[in-house]
Amino acid sequence: MSILKNAVDFIINCRCVLLRYNPIRHECGLLTIGNPSPDSPVFVSGNYFHSVKRLIAALRGINCYLLVADSAGINVWCASGVCDFNEHKIADVVNATGLHAKVYHRKLILPQLSAAGVNLKTLEKECGFTGVFGPADFNDIKSYVNKGYCADEDMRAVRFSFADRFYNAFGMSAVFFLPVMALKLILPKKYGREIHFLLLMNFINIFGNFMLYEKLPFKYPANNSLLIGAFIQAAIISYSLVKYFFMTPLKFTLFLFYGASAFIINFLVSIDMLGSTPFYKTTIAHWLKTFNNKSLFQPLILTEACTSCLRCTQVCPKNLFSETNGRIVIDYRRECCECLACVKQCPSRAIVNKNGALFKDDIKSIENIEEIMKQKNDA
Numbered sequence: 001m002s003i004l005k006n007a008v009d010f011i012i013n014c015r016c017v018l019l020r021y022n023p024i025r026h027e028c029g030l031l032t033i034g035n036p037s038p039d040s041p042v043f044v045s046g047n048y049f050h051s052v053k054r055l056i057a058a059l060r061g062i063n064c065y066l067l068v069a070d071s072a073g074i075n076v077w078c079a080s081g082v083c084d085f086n087e088h089k090i091a092d093v094v095n096a097t098g099l100h101a102k103v104y105h106r107k108l109i110l111p112q113l114s115a116a117g118v119n120l121k122t123l124e125k126e127c128g129f130t131g132v133f134g135p136a137d138f139n140d141i142k143s144y145v146n147k148g149y150c151a152d153e154d155m156r157a158v159r160f161s162f163a164d165r166f167y168n169a170f171g172m173s174a175v176f177f178l179p180v181m182a183l184k185l186i187l188p189k190k191y192g193r194e195i196h197f198l199l200l201m202n203f204i205n206i207f208g209n210f211m212l213y214e215k216l217p218f219k220y221p222a223n224n225s226l227l228i229g230a231f232i233q234a235a236i237i238s239y240s241l242v243k244y245f246f247m248t249p250l251k252f253t254l255f256l257f258y259g260a261s262a263f264i265i266n267f268l269v270s271i272d273m274l275g276s277t278p279f280y281k282t283t284i285a286h287w288l289k290t291f292n293n294k295s296l297f298q299p300l301i302l303t304e305a306c307t308s309c310l311r312c313t314q315v316c317p318k319n320l321f322s323e324t325n326g327r328i329v330i331d332y333r334r335e336c337c338e339c340l341a342c343v344k345q346c347p348s349r350a351i352v353n354k355n356g357a358l359f360k361d362d363i364k365s366i367e368n369i370e371e372i373m374k375q376k377n378d379a
Contacts, residue, residue, distance in 0.1 A: 031066040040065060043067065043109045043134070044111065045076070047073055048075050054138065068093070070084075070085075081116050095127055110133050112133040158279075180202070205265070209221055221273040271287075278317065282294060320336060338363070343366055344365060
């Protein structure tokens with residue numbers, strides 16, 4: 001039975017990787033890892049199937065509980081920003097599983113990247129458990145536990161490893177793969193070569209961008225997609241001019257098809273790249289206007305309302321905040337990725353945007369947004 005279950009899990013995980021934009025939901029509830037006791041820690045996760053399975057693997061060797069809350073089947077970083085993973089959903093599963101009777105303590109270890117969507121005060125009010133934020137990457141959980149459940153600066157920083165880039169490349173490729181394959185079913189068989197050409201353009205641009213992420217010349221991945229696309233289109237034009245020096249109407253039509261298709265695919269890949277890394281996220285309109293992925297929420301500043309409570313230092317995945325001589329300082333050499341975890345967790349609403357009232361349009365988890373926007377005029 002366990003062999004069959006593992007085989008099914010493997011198939012589902014493969015499906016999650018290839019079709020990550022149409023995720024599978026894991027069942028919500030309380031899972032036991034090892035042999036937990038009433039004193040064992042309780043880690044919290046969203047219910048994206050692939051993440052839950054990877055988290056279970058990362059927790060092996062630790063006697064603990066894993067509380068799986070509803071995140072609409074997507075990762076907690078994306079889910080928290082759009083209110084699909086919040087204190088209410090966590091409290092619901094705490095109360096539904098009878099967690100109060102299973103552990104003596106009243107502390108939940110939350111994913112750091114959920115900080116943009118979880119109100120800790122409301123969480124405690126609704127279920128009696130306080131929340132603390134663990135490391136940004138679940139691969140650091142064992143180090144976090146060994147250090148007395150304390151996340152250092154490295155654990156708080158979001159990373160983008162080769163494995164993560166490879167995983168993202170497959171997910172993005174599948175987004176374009178399915179509609180192109182649908183075309184293959186619709187169009188006559190004689191257009192098979194053209195369909196394969198579209199798939200090749202998709203593969204080269206996406207995998208080239210992710211796998212050469214640290215080698216490409218531009219800072220922003222969307223711009224690097226345009227660069228790769230320009231090389232692809234230049235190669236197409238050069239090949240066509242050499243092979244079809246005297247073009248017949250049919251060959252000229254194919255030449256236009258290849259050129260236009262390459263441009264459209266590469267442009268769409270570039271747009272998809274705007275939110276495909278943990279470092280740079282922006283709106284399509286902002287990128288088309290400026291051709292950079294710079295966050296709309298910068299330069300961010302601290303108002304006099306700051307009490308140096310250190311909440312921002314505990315949740316920022318870019319380590320923009322630090323404490324010096326009892327005061328919070330911002331490292332402006334690092335770029336904000338506009339997750340807005342600092343805004344969500346700041347009890348005094350002291351973090352505001354100096355240059356404007358804009359947030360990314362996919363951040364919906366900040367309460368009293370109009371009040372925050374007014375504060376920036378007084379900063």
